[in-house]
Amino acid sequence: MIRPVPSRREAIADDLRHQISTGHFKAGERLPSEAQLATRYTVSTPTLRSALALLQGEGLVEKIHGSGNFVRRPLRRITYLGGVVELATWITFSAPLRVTTRTTTIEAHSHLATLLNVPPRSPLTEVLHIAHEGKTPHSLARIYFPRDLAPADLTAATPAPERIAARLAAPRPLLTEVQERLSARLPTQEEATALRISTSLAVLSLTRVATDATGRVVEAALLLLPGDRGDALFTTCLSPEERTPRA
Amino acid sequence: MIRPVPSRREAIADDLRHQISTGHFKAGERLPSEAQLATRYTVSTPTLRSALALLQGEGLVEKIHGSGNFVRRPLRRITYLGGVVELATWITFSAPLRVTTRTTTIEAHSHLATLLNVPPRSPLTEVLHIAHEGKTPHSLARIYFPRDLAPADLTAATPAPERIAARLAAPRPLLTEVQERLSARLPTQEEATALRISTSLAVLSLTRVATDATGRVVEAALLLLPGDRGDALFTTCLSPEERTPRA
DNA sequence: GAGTGGTCTAGACCACGAG
DNA sequence: TCGTGGTCTAGACCACTCA
Numbered sequence: 001m002i003r004p005v006p007s008r009r010e011a012i013a014d015d016l017r018h019q020i021s022t023g024h025f026k027a028g029e030r031l032p033s034e035a036q037l038a039t040r041y042t043v044s045t046p047t048l049r050s051a052l053a054l055l056q057g058e059g060l061v062e063k064i065h066g067s068g069n070f071v072r073r074p075l076r077r078i079t080y081l082g083g084v085v086e087l088a089t090w091i092t093f094s095a096p097l098r099v100t101t102r103t104t105t106i107e108a109h110s111h112l113a114t115l116l117n118v119p120p121r122s123p124l125t126e127v128l129h130i131a132h133e134g135k136t137p138h139s140l141a142r143i144y145f146p147r148d149l150a151p152a153d154l155t156a157a158t159p160a161p162e163r164i165a166a167r168l169a170a171p172r173p174l175l176t177e178v179q180e181r182l183s184a185r186l187p188t189q190e191e192a193t194a195l196r197i198s199t200s201l202a203v204l205s206l207t208r209v210a211t212d213a214t215g216r217v218v219e220a221a222l223l224l225l226p227g228d229r230g231d232a233l234f235t236t237c238l239s240p241e242e243r244t245p246r247a
Numbered sequence: 248m249i250r251p252v253p254s255r256r257e258a259i260a261d262d263l264r265h266q267i268s269t270g271h272f273k274a275g276e277r278l279p280s281e282a283q284l285a286t287r288y289t290v291s292t293p294t295l296r297s298a299l300a301l302l303q304g305e306g307l308v309e310k311i312h313g314s315g316n317f318v319r320r321p322l323r324r325i326t327y328l329g330g331v332v333e334l335a336t337w338i339t340f341s342a343p344l345r346v347t348t349r350t351t352t353i354e355a356h357s358h359l360a361t362l363l364n365v366p367p368r369s370p371l372t373e374v375l376h377i378a379h380e381g382k383t384p385h386s387l388a389r390i391y392f393p394r395d396l397a398p399a400d401l402t403a404a405t406p407a408p409e410r411i412a413a414r415l416a417a418p419r420p421l422l423t424e425v426q427e428r429l430s431a432r433l434p435t436q437e438e439a440t441a442l443r444i445s446t447s448l449a450v451l452s453l454t455r456v457a458t459d460a461t462g463r464v465v466e467a468a469l470l471l472l473p474g475d476r477g478d479a480l481f482t483t484c485l486s487p488e489e490r491t492p493r494a
Numbered sequence: 495g496a497g498t499g500g501t502c503t504a505g506a507c508c509a510c511g512a513g
Numbered sequence: 514t515c516g517t518g519g520t521c522t523a524g525a526c527c528a529c530t531c532a
Contacts, residue, residue: 066510184431184451184474202449204431227431313529
């Protein structure tokens with residue numbers, strides 16, 4: 001067994017966690033300034049800040065430079081349903097949330113070219129998709145199509161967001177295989193900013209590649225969910241014939 | 248666009264990253280002591296340590312208290328294959344690695360009782376499963392069965408690890424549904440110690456629940472993969488009739 | 495015991511945000 | 514402008530590892 005050495009930062013983090021969970025500090029509220037908290041706990045500011053850093057990593061506290069530390073509102077957890085062929089799930093699922101969508105045309109750089117199996121610098125249509133709950137960003141999706149395969153109304157200049165969503169949700173006939181790869185990592189600075197999370201809060205990264213009957217990659221999507229409020233669920237059912245024991 | 252403010256810790260981290268990737272510091276090697284590095288970069292030790300913390304979070308550096316900072320060996324990436332009914336995949340997949348297995352009987356506490364849908368304090372068989380590559384732990388799995396469903400030779404006192412692995416890999420006849428839930432988070436102190444990773448390196452957490460034809464939960468597994476060397480892959484193929492466009 | 499990392503202090507100065 | 518957090522310093526002292 002490991003002996004848990006109670007460091008000051010752990011003790012302070014525990015105390016703040018407790019005060020948050022008991023409602024002494026309420027959701028959305030600003031905590032006392034770091035200087036005040038440091039005085040209250042009789043520690044130096046770096047020590048106090050390291051305690052707050054722990055809470056940030058858990059998604060309990062959000063720091064806003066120049067304004068203060070805020071108790072993060074507990075948001076509805078979102079579950080990405082995997083193993084479904086249309087992106088419909090994702091989109092309709094995000095429906096109750098406010099969604100910001102943006103479409104642009106870019107050139108495939110190396111990573112995307114590999115993913116979509118197209119030559120480097122091929123034209124791609126990118127759809128950027130941010131779901132919000134209230135003012136808080138909730139998830140981030142980047143969806144790429146080879147330019148010639150993108151639905152025509154997506155490539156028009158600034159199509160209405162509702163049209164984009166409807167388009168993505170529509171079933172596409174030719175898909176035969178969908179691969180979804182998931183990994184856990186810390187967000188980049190850009191991702192953290194877009195999602196308004198700390199760079200020390202783990203995110204679930206999902207890369208979805210859909211292939212048509214000819215083996216061509218028709219669409220690739222990069223989804224990003226903050227680890228404290230999103231997960232992915234895959235359900236596999238066995239048909240009766242598969243259920244037969246093999247041994 | 249966000250203006251990237253080049254802080255000293257970022258600059259130092261970038262430089263060390265570069266030196267590692269160019270082989271100036273080789274895998275497994277010890278870095279100069281923090282005091283030496285601080286002198287070389289003319290920063291204070293806390294600043295230098297915060298730079299090293301970034302590299303730890305990326306899995307590039309491993310700190311060993313009292314010995315030094317070491318360049319982590321790049322390990323083979325492991326991919327968990329989802330959507331498969333037997334745990335066989337996981338086990339056989341780990342086969343080329345050295346596997347440490349341990350079996351114990353425990354009582355279901357609240358979280359496990361919910362997961363397995365059994366009364367609290369029910370007896371459970373726990374299989375702890377750590378895959379190693381060389382001396383480095385690679386992944387962690389905890390598998391739970393209701394005691395009465397556990398294969399008999401698992402409940403024997405200290406069965407041979409090979410027997411356990413063989414048992415888990417054997418197809419179990421009655422499974423009808425498998426649910427796999429994935430999330431990203433930072434490891435607990437215990438998990439980080441077991442996997443020899445930093446608590447700031449994200450892990451992919453996979454909870455797998457298998458149900459038999461009667462709806463009873465037959466087995467639950469908690470898998471943990473360090474984010475820098477493990478991911479999960481789910482492949483969905485459409486049968487021809489499903490492929491028919493619906494609209 | 496010598497050398498390493500772990501934690502912490504008590505400040506300084508800079509950058510951001512809101513009024 | 515003022516209060517906030519962001520970064521950094523130059524130490525001190527403790528805990529761990531290894532010879």
